[in-house]
Amino acid sequence: MNNLIDKMLGSDNFHVTSHCSPDGDSLGSSAGLCKALKKLGKEVYFVLDDKIPSNLEFVVEGIDIKSSNEVDTERPYVLVALDCGDYSRPCCSETVKKGASMFVNIDHHISNDCFGDVNYVDKKASSTSEIVYYILKTMEYEQKIDIIGKDIGTALYTGLITDTGNFMYSNVYPESFKMAYELLQKGIDKQYIVKRLFQSDSLDRIKLLADVLATLEIVEGKIAYIEVTQNMLIRNNIDNNNTEGLINYARDIENIEVGIMFKEKSPGEIKVSFRSKEIIDVNEIARKFGGGGHIRAAGCTIHDSLENAKNKVIEEVVKSFYQ
Ligand code: 5GP
Ligand code: MN
Numbered sequence: 001m002n003n004l005i006d007k008m009l010g011s012d013n014f015h016v017t018s019h020c021s022p023d024g025d026s027l028g029s030s031a032g033l034c035k036a037l038k039k040l041g042k043e044v045y046f047v048l049d050d051k052i053p054s055n056l057e058f059v060v061e062g063i064d065i066k067s068s069n070e071v072d073t074e075r076p077y078v079l080v081a082l083d084c085g086d087y088s089r090p091c092c093s094e095t096v097k098k099g100a101s102m103f104v105n106i107d108h109h110i111s112n113d114c115f116g117d118v119n120y121v122d123k124k125a126s127s128t129s130e131i132v133y134y135i136l137k138t139m140e141y142e143q144k145i146d147i148i149g150k151d152i153g154t155a156l157y158t159g160l161i162t163d164t165g166n167f168m169y170s171n172v173y174p175e176s177f178k179m180a181y182e183l184l185q186k187g188i189d190k191q192y193i194v195k196r197l198f199q200s201d202s203l204d205r206i207k208l209l210a211d212v213l214a215t216l217e218i219v220e221g222k223i224a225y226i227e228v229t230q231n232m233l234i235r236n237n238i239d240n241n242n243t244e245g246l247i248n249y250a251r252d253i254e255n256i257e258v259g260i261m262f263k264e265k266s267p268g269e270i271k272v273s274f275r276s277k278e279i280i281d282v283n284e285i286a287r288k289f290g291g292g293g294h295i296r297a298a299g300c301t302i303h304d305s306l307e308n309a310k311n312k313v314i315e316e317v318v319k320s321f322y323q
């Protein structure tokens with residue numbers, strides 16, 4: 001970690017980026033790091049070629065966000081990718097990726113292949129936000145300055161609770177509770193965060209949920225899958241990125257081990273999400289389709305019709321129970 005910190009503090013110009021279809025952890029860790037680097041006097045932009053879901057807008061309040069074509073790639077910069085398992089994941093252009101004088105990869109995915117020039121990958125961390133938290137604490141100690149206040153704390157706590165399902169998943173270790181304890185002591189408003197994340201669903205999203213649940217199918221008593229079509233998204237005024245959490249309804253059914261969601265991002269482009277409870281390694285299944293993630297939560301994109309994608313994926317998931 002000290003090597004990473006020395007290398008980062010040696011530069012004064014940063015572009016921070018993360019994956020497309022942003023979630024609480026990608027935005028929480030990115031906003032937290034951007035704000036920290038700003039406090040240290042660095043120039044920093046958050047580069048993202050995608051929309052921020054409305055329930056996560058509060059996380060990036062006050063952050064300078066740019067799309068790839070607005071970024072200055074002439075002046076030397078460090079590019080930091082957060083919450084990205086491989087080189088294809090950062091939601092920025094090849095020009096931004098290739099133009100960096102140093103590419104830093106900070107992540108917690110089990111599938112991470114250390115694509116950066118500098119890699120800080122902790123596969124046991126609950127979230128990338130937890131990794132950023134401990135990096136910032138080390139910086140505070142070494143630089144003898146306060147970095148983590150209520151604003152950074154709010155961003156990082158958001159990442160922690162979204163990736164752990166409110167401390168429910170197997171990726172929670174004592175360090176996760178320690179981080180929560182310390183952030184609460186710093187005065188973050190955890191009820192405000194919970195309300196914004198989990199208690200502010202629009203009526204449109206609930207109507208989408210009804211449509212999605214109507215597609216629910218069970219395979220062999222232990223696999224449940226649901227579908228989200230473009231038609232459903234358009235009919236209910238829902239943005240492509242605003243489908244976070246729907247998959248949990250499939251996973252959380254009694255006796256179901258694997259939940260799958262097939263989302264038609266555009267005709268012939270199917271985003272598949274996988275969740276498992278305690279047996280099946282869904283990262284291994286996602287990898288077979290060019291994706292990845294974690295043992296209990298993973299994803300991939302399949303370029304085929306919805307029907308073909310469903311058939312191929314379900315066949316692999318069924319097989320995984322007999323291996
Ligand atoms: P979700 O299903 O919520 O999109 O993603 C679940 C987990 O798998 C997240 O940690 C996410 O970063 C990872 N993931 C989702 N899609 C992909 C993908 O196409 N490639 C890789 N490497 N990871 C993915
Ligand atoms: Mn993520």
Ligand code: MN
Nearest residue numbers: 025083127128
């Ligand atoms: Mn994450």
